[in-house]
Every structure is written in C-alpha cells, then in structure tokens.
Amino acid sequence: MLYLSQRDIEKVDLPMEEIIEALDESFKEKGLGNVEMPPKPGIHTQPDAFIHAMPAYVPSLGSAGIKWVSGYPENYKRNLPYITGLLILNDPETGVPLSVMDCIWITAMRTGAATAIAAKYMANMESTTVGILGCGVQGRTNLRALHIMMPKLKEVKAYDISGDAAKKYAEEMQKQTELNIRIVGSPEEAVRNSDIIVTAGPILKNSHPAIEGDWLKPGVFASPVDFDSYFKKSAFESCDKFVTDDREQCLYYKSLGYFQHIPEIYADLGEIAAGIKPGRENASEKIICANLGLAMDDMATAIKIYKKAVENNIGIWLEL
Ligand SMILES: NC(=O)c1ccc[n+]([C@@H]2O[C@H](COP(=O)([O-])OP(=O)(O)OC[C@H]3O[C@@H](n4cnc5c(N)ncnc54)[C@H](O)[C@@H]3O)[C@@H](O)[C@H]2O)c1
Structure with a gap:
C-alpha cells in the first residue's frame, strides 16, 4: 500500500477547484441516496476534544475508506495542530487497503x-x-x-x-x-x-x-x-x-x-x-x-490524491 505523509500530500497539491468538483458530485450522489456513510462514532479523552471514526463509500467516485481524526482545542499550547489524523483508503472491489495517508491537508481543504x-x-x-x-x-x-x-x-x-x-x-x-x-x-x-x-x-x-x-x-x-x-x-x-x-x-x-x-x-x-x-x-x-x-468529503478528495500520487511517483510503498 502507498503511505502518504503530510509532505507527500502537499507535494501532490490537488487543486481546490478539483476538490470542489468532487464534493459537488458527492453531495449530488448523497442527495440521491447513493452514498454509504454511517454517523461517526467517537471517543473523548479531554474536555471538548474528540477522536472520530469516519467511514464512507462513494460508488460514483470508486472511493471507500475511513478517516480517524482528532480535534484538540488546547493543542495550540503545545504548538500542535487543532486537527490531526490518518485516513485509510480501501479498494472497493476487494476491500484491500490501498493507501494510508495523513489527513490534515485533506480536512483543511475539503471543509x-x-x-x-x-x-x-x-x-x-x-x-x-x-x-x-x-x-x-x-x-x-x-x-x-x-x-x-x-x-x-x-x-x-x-x-x-x-x-x-x-x-x-x-x-x-x-x-x-x-x-x-x-x-x-x-x-x-x-x-x-x-x-x-x-x-x-x-x-x-x-x-x-x-x-x-x-x-x-x-x-x-x-x-x-x-x-x-x-x-x-x-x-x-x-x-x-x-x-x-x-x-x-x-x-x-x-x-x-x-x-x-x-x-x-x-x-x-x-x-x-x-x-x-x-x-x-x-x-x-x-x-x-x-x-x-462528512467522511464522504474526505473520501472524495483522498481517491484523487491517491491517483495523482501514483501517477507522479509520490509516497512510499509499504508491505501490508
Ligand atoms: N465542520 C467541519 O467539517 C470541520 C472540519 C475541520 C475543523 N472544524 C472546526 O473548525 C474550527 C477551526 O479549526 P482550525 O483547524 O482552523 O483551527 P486553528 O487552531 O487553526 O484556528 C482556530 C483560530 O480561531 C481563533 N479563535 C479562538 N477563539 C476564537 C474566538 N472566540 N473568535 C475568533 N477566533 C477565535 C484562534 O486564535 C485560531 O486562530 C475548529 O472548531 C474545528 O473543530 C470543522
């Protein structure tokens, strides 16, 4: 599978225009009932903080996976970002994990x-x-x-x-x-x-x-x-x-x-x-x-990043 760090994802540099387009399609698909996305469960280790599990499958984009994302309002005191986390992208046909990637850039852009x-x-x-x-x-x-x-x-x-x-x-x-x-x-x-x-x-x-x-x-x-x-x-x-x-x-x-x-x-x-x-x-x-x-926003963006990273030889291939 392909591991994409924060720096790799910045290098891929998917344009905001493409992310907007992918989300527009996903929202239309969601409106038509074609997206699978259960409400996100979470755990809470600090007041006002969360770590959420966000799975989604967007068939029209061939994107399936989950984001495991944290939001910690006090992190700025430690010089850490408010939002951090990882995303796993799966092959919709086999379920096999295709990629693990950082989710800071994705969360920022898709929101x-x-x-x-x-x-x-x-x-x-x-x-x-x-x-x-x-x-x-x-x-x-x-x-x-x-x-x-x-x-x-x-x-x-x-x-x-x-x-x-x-x-x-x-x-x-x-x-x-x-x-x-x-x-x-x-x-x-x-x-x-x-x-x-x-x-x-x-x-x-x-x-x-x-x-x-x-x-x-x-x-x-x-x-x-x-x-x-x-x-x-x-x-x-x-x-x-x-x-x-x-x-x-x-x-x-x-x-x-x-x-x-x-x-x-x-x-x-x-x-x-x-x-x-x-x-x-x-x-x-x-x-x-x-x-x-929504997890759907993340998956719509992540599949595009994955494809562009493979095309441009960005990231590190790891054994499962
Ligand atoms: N809805 C979503 O999909 C989604 C996704 C990601 C983040 N968020 C939320 O967006 C918010 C911002 O996240 P971020 O990554 O930009 O954090 P950040 O730490 O980068 O930015 C937060 C900014 O808000 C400022 N701030 C604090 N209290 C304020 C106040 N009362 N009035 C005005 N400014 C104030 C801080 O000084 C800081 O500059 C968080 O609440 C986060 O949970 C929502």
Whole structure:
C-alpha cells in the first residue's frame, strides 16, 4: 500500500477547484441516496476534544475508506495542530487497503470546499463581502474556496481573538487571493453588512455565542464551521432556512448538547445539490448551512490524491 505523509500530500497539491468538483458530485450522489456513510462514532479523552471514526463509500467516485481524526482545542499550547489524523483508503472491489495517508491537508481543504458548495446553492452570487471569524487553518481554506466560487468577492473582514493570528492571516491571504483583507476588532464588525460569514473558532460545549439575529443582513449566507459555537438563539431564529450537510449527524450532535437553538432543518445539502429541494429562492433570504464535516468529503478528495500520487511517483510503498 502507498503511505502518504503530510509532505507527500502537499507535494501532490490537488487543486481546490478539483476538490470542489468532487464534493459537488458527492453531495449530488448523497442527495440521491447513493452514498454509504454511517454517523461517526467517537471517543473523548479531554474536555471538548474528540477522536472520530469516519467511514464512507462513494460508488460514483470508486472511493471507500475511513478517516480517524482528532480535534484538540488546547493543542495550540503545545504548538500542535487543532486537527490531526490518518485516513485509510480501501479498494472497493476487494476491500484491500490501498493507501494510508495523513489527513490534515485533506480536512483543511475539503471543509473549505464544502462551504463553497453550500455557497454555490445558497449564497447570493452578487456577494462582495465576507466576514471570517477565526483566522486559523479553516479561516484560510474556506476563504480560498469561496474566492473560487464567488466571482464578485472583493472584501474580507477578518476577526480573531489573537491579534497576531489575524495579522499573519491578513498578510498571507492578501498575497494568495489579492482580495482586500481588513482586520476588524470585534465579531460584530466582521458580521454586520457581510454577505457571507464563516465562523471557524474552537468548538466548545459551553461556548460563548456572540452573533445576534439583527447583525445578519438580509440575503446573508453563513457557514458555521465551528458548529453553533458562535451563533446565538436569535441568529438561528432570524434565518429563513437552516441547512446541514447531514440531517442524521446534526440531530445526533443535538442529542449530545450542541445545536440546542437551531430551527427545523430545511434540507440536507445533498438534497439541494441534487435538485430535490431549492436552495436560495430570493435575494433577501437569510440562510445558515452548518456543514459538520462528512467522511464522504474526505473520501472524495483522498481517491484523487491517491491517483495523482501514483501517477507522479509520490509516497512510499509499504508491505501490508
Ligand atoms: N465542520 C467541519 O467539517 C470541520 C472540519 C475541520 C475543523 N472544524 C472546526 O473548525 C474550527 C477551526 O479549526 P482550525 O483547524 O482552523 O483551527 P486553528 O487552531 O487553526 O484556528 C482556530 C483560530 O480561531 C481563533 N479563535 C479562538 N477563539 C476564537 C474566538 N472566540 N473568535 C475568533 N477566533 C477565535 C484562534 O486564535 C485560531 O486562530 C475548529 O472548531 C474545528 O473543530 C470543522
């Protein structure tokens, strides 16, 4: 089997455009009921931390496997990433493991791509301004993906509790995207008058939500990558549609104590991608789409990385 380290995967450098395309196809397939993906079980060794098992099979992409991923909010104190883990890709015909690969890059990129897919169906295409709350790994990849999906994007309002993190973000993302990146001093400034909002701070059970319903402008599209950590009850109540990438998973998290204030779930993102339910229906709807992160997103990306790595002779072949 092929072992792909973090550095190998960076070397493969699968373009964000291809990841967005693979996820769009996967969401359509999910909407049509063609994806096998049981809700993720997990273990919890520290408060607010998780290690999740995420298996999925996407037949149309010939991709099957599992991601074993950790999320540790206190890791920054040890100079370790919030998210770490491994992914095993299996041959769908024989079940034989084809590859073991690091999952940091994949998780970062596919989560950004999932926000872009949600924006494709639910954001105003005229959107010019995005508010990013949490200027870490996800703040970066979500902006990269939105920059590809939203042709008129011009301005980014970046907020982070760490001034240094915001400054580094602004410098890096300005260079990468040539968008106008403005650091703002409060969550409210990042949210008010923004057409699109991405929140990507830590996921905490006892979180301190800040975003009020009347901060959200008509026509807004919000992608809470950090679950409901940032959104107050009034914000959820003010939205016209609440969508998630997986209804079952969202209700499971609700049973664990997250998402206590969400309204009725309007649709799964897959139902919208497959055309079973409409996404945005007019320019003034306020829509929140909470992508919890699906194993399907990882498998859609991993198979492409594997094929490109084999083609380009990247990685180390190991005996099983
Ligand atoms: N939904 C998904 O599919 C998915 C996938 C991966 C990660 N996540 C979640 O995304 C979040 C960010 O992950 P990451 O890898 O980017 O982490 P990261 O550590 O790279 O970035 C987090 C950033 O948030 C900042 N921050 C902390 N508290 C804040 C607050 N109250 N307001 C604004 N900024 C704040 C930190 O200073 C840091 O810069 C985590 O909650 C993680 O669990 C979700």
